[in-house]
Amino acid sequence: MIVNATEPVTLIGGAEVDKSMLDRARAVAPRVIAADGGADAALVNGARPEAVIGDFDSLSDWARQQLAPGSLHHIPDQDSTDFDKCMANVAAPLIVGVGFSGARLDHQLAAYNTLVRFAHRRCLLLGTEELVFLAPPELRLDLPEGCAVSLFPMGAVEGISDGLEYPIGGLNFAPDGRVGTSNRALGAVDLSITAPKMLVILPQTMMERAADALLSSRAVWPDL
CATH class of the missing domain: 3.40.50.10240 (Thiamin pyrophosphokinase, catalytic domain)
Structure with missing residues (x-):
């Protein structure tokens, strides 16, 4: 387990994230984790993730340079999504996900599939609507x-x-x-x-x- 938390965590994905949405999530779940390129969205909105998990195909070089090497957890498996990788490696009373809905319907449907396959995790996905x-x-x-x-x-x-x-x-x-x-x-x-x-x-x-x-x-x- 990469993150084992006793309080809720905010998990940031690579889809649309704005600061007001992130602030609301962090008010409920103060600790911040990112799924791959979600680290870029986290940093742009003033949140430094304590862990970044994924295959790193969308994590920018800029974001890598801002983060401690020990916070980067590369999982190269191509048979699972970055959200899958996070759900498999983050244990918390509640995960509040932002940046997992929006422009890509296929990614959004895959996220719902992940919710079902990791049913033992309490996870809420917050979108713009x-x-x-x-x-x-x-x-x-x-x-x-x-x-x-x-x-x-x-x-x-x-x-x-x-x-x-x-x-x-x-x-x-x-x-x-x-x-x-x-x-x-x-x-x-x-x-x-x-x-x-x-x-x-x-x-x-x-x-x-x-x-x-x-x-x-x-x-x-x-x-x-």
Whole structure:
């Protein structure tokens, strides 16, 4: 394990990052780690990562010169993404990822795939419009009435809910079947999910509430 933290960490990727987004993430998760070229975005926005993990195909020479050699962790494996490499080598109560959504849809989809494959990690991906995380087995979200809540299955999964306008109990979700987009909160929302396959999508303004909910959730998916 490259980083073993007892507090939440901010993980910076190579997609769009602005200082306000990074500042919000760091308020929840003060320690900073970067995935490959995310180190450039970190440095430009005034954050010095304590570790940079990746195959280094996008890390600039400029960023390398700013960082201590001991903070650079080169993993040349081409069968995994830089996000995969970070999730495999960073243990923390919560990982808040910025710079993992934006211009490249294929990269964004790959990041969601990683969330499912590393279901034992609590990780929230913050974008410019929305945030995404994998639902743990049990979750309580303190949301305002009318807040948009979308549930998107990455595999066959079921669940029950309390506090959603359209309850999910008795429904069979699948990526090629029923999905749960465009739901709304009636207030606080309780979810119980049968498998580590359900993505929760909320407005990015709910980041702090989502982080609190994930940190408060006692149940976690096992490391398979």
